[in-house]
Amino acid sequence: MMESFERFGLIINDTIVRTPVALASMAGIVDADYVLARAPHVGAAFIGGYSIDDTTMEAARAIAGAGDRKEFLYDDPVPELTNQMNKMKGSDVVLGLNLRGSTPGAFGAIAEALGDSVVYEIDAHCRQKPMIDAGCGEFFLTHPQELCNVVRTLKGAGVTVSVKMRAGVAADDRLLAKKLWGAGADILHVDLMDFGIAKLRQIRNSCPLMLIANNSITSFDAAKEMFSHGADLVSLARKADTRTLAGLDAAITRYTDEQGWYNSPKQLCRGGDIRALTFCCMPVKDCPLIPTLKRTGMTKEEFLALKMSAAKNTQLEGGQHTCFGSLVWCCKMSSPCMFRDMTIQQEGLTSKEYMRLKRELSETIMSRVFHDVPHDDAG
Numbered sequence: 001m002m003e004s005f006e007r008f009g010l011i012i013n014d015t016i017v018r019t020p021v022a023l024a025s026m027a028g029i030v031d032a033d034y035v036l037a038r039a040p041h042v043g044a045a046f047i048g049g050y051s052i053d054d055t056t057m058e059a060a061r062a063i064a065g066a067g068d069r070k071e072f073l074y075d076d077p078v079p080e081l082t083n084q085m086n087k088m089k090g091s092d093v094v095l096g097l098n099l100r101g102s103t104p105g106a107f108g109a110i111a112e113a114l115g116d117s118v119v120y121e122i123d124a125h126c127r128q129k130p131m132i133d134a135g136c137g138e139f140f141l142t143h144p145q146e147l148c149n150v151v152r153t154l155k156g157a158g159v160t161v162s163v164k165m166r167a168g169v170a171a172d173d174r175l176l177a178k179k180l181w182g183a184g185a186d187i188l189h190v191d192l193m194d195f196g197i198a199k200l201r202q203i204r205n206s207c208p209l210m211l212i213a214n215n216s217i218t219s220f221d222a223a224k225e226m227f228s229h230g231a232d233l234v235s236l237a238r239k240a241d242t243r244t245l246a247g248l249d250a251a252i253t254r255y256t257d258e259q260g261w262y263n264s265p266k267q268l269c270r271g272g273d274i275r276a277l278t279f280c281c282m283p284v285k286d287c288p289l290i291p292t293l294k295r296t297g298m299t300k301e302e303f304l305a306l307k308m309s310a311a312k313n314t315q316l317e318g319g320q321h322t323c324f325g326s327l328v329w330c331c332k333m334s335s336p337c338m339f340r341d342m343t344i345q346q347e348g349l350t351s352k353e354y355m356r357l358k359r360e361l362s363e364t365i366m367s368r369v370f371h372d373v374p375h376d377d378a379g
């Protein structure tokens with residue numbers, strides 16, 4: 001697993017994630033057996049959705065009874081979920097439970113019963129009417145205060161929290177992302193619907209949480225688009241067959257072993273997200289860097305000092321023959337440049353190591369940009 005950590009640097013719930021490909025839940029379908037059949041090709045899986053209180057279990061029965069959708073049905077969620085978790089013991093797939101509950105108390109109780117070995121994913125996604133009427137699924141997206149109450153309750157139980165949401169339902173996805181960050185969520189698992197990378201970038205630029213991008217990501221090209229606009233993982237539901245998953249896993253691994261940073265952003269002026277500040281020039285011209293810095297609340301001088309101090313005594317410091325006298329201002333490896341390449345060579349770096357250093361620099365920049373956690377206006 002150390003090899004995976006060196007390759008992707010991904011940790012969820014204190015566990016190394018083998019590959020940034022996850023399984024997204026499908027009620028009545030995605031359970032432990034389903035995951036185990038695909039385990040060699042995925043790094044994380046969200047089983048469910050499982051209903052966890054009388055109100056949502058009743059809603060699940062109503063949905064299943066209507067005939068066109070499957071649901072997981074049982075009388076008591078604790079033994080059912082314990083059984084699923086036991087089946088997953090020994091697997092290296094990081095497990096999440098996609099849960100439908102109608103009160104914060106229901107989520108708190110299930111977390112107390114099942115413990116912290118799994119990720120708790122709040123289903124704020126389901127648009128089936130009985131679930132919305134039960135006060136969960138999409139209901140949460142139009143009632144963010146209720147959703148934040150659930151996040152807070154789960155965090156109070158000391159567990160890792162993911163929120164599965166559908167883009168374009170909340171009044172403002174950026175604001176929702178910030179609120180969820182303030183309430184303590186760890187992961188946003190976003191069904192991007194038809195909004196694609198523009199929406200992903202907005203969310204990436206609003207919070208530092210781990211992002212899982214979802215919806216129709218069935219090819220390496222689609223996954224790469226998501227990674228280069230802010231996704232930490234991609235997830236699949238409908239087309240999560242072993243052939244598609246194996247192909248994705250292999251292509252992402254191959255790309256990373258060649259390039260060094262699997263989810264490196266596009267340059268800012270090519271539509272990259274905020275992590276792309278790591279590839280930005282010195283702030284000396286009129287370009288997209290200036291409004292971006294303004295949005296982050298950082299002055300040009302602060303940005304300059306931040307990058308220079310982060311590069312100090314690292315191999316990014318040198319580079320007198322580059323445009324701005326240091327590799328810290330240099331472009332992404334995919335932009336051809338003989339001056340940068342010459343410097344990299346002189347520094348004894350490989351292009352992959354250069355990208356790794358740029359990744360570390362982007363993490364430093366992100367910590368500065370998202371230094372102040374938004375005030376959590378708990379009711």
Ligand SMILES: Cc1cc2nc3c(=O)[nH]c(=O)nc-3n(C[C@H](O)[C@H](O)[C@H](O)COP(=O)(O)O)c2cc1C
Nearest residue numbers: 024025026027048049125164191215216236237238
């Ligand atoms: C039959 C079916 C059941 C689903 N059930 C759930 C669910 O219980 N909880 C949830 O968060 N999302 C659920 N989803 C949404 C998927 O996890 C996913 O967000 C959506 O299908 C888009 O991803 P895809 O294009 O990879 O399928 C379901 C989707 C389908 C098709």
Ligand code: SF4
Nearest residue numbers: 268269280281287289
């Ligand atoms: S600073 Fe350079 S890389 Fe960044 S947006 Fe401006 S021109 Fe593009």
Ligand code: SF4
Nearest residue numbers: 322323330331337340
């Ligand atoms: S030297 Fe090359 S890589 Fe560095 S900033 Fe100039 S153009 Fe970009």
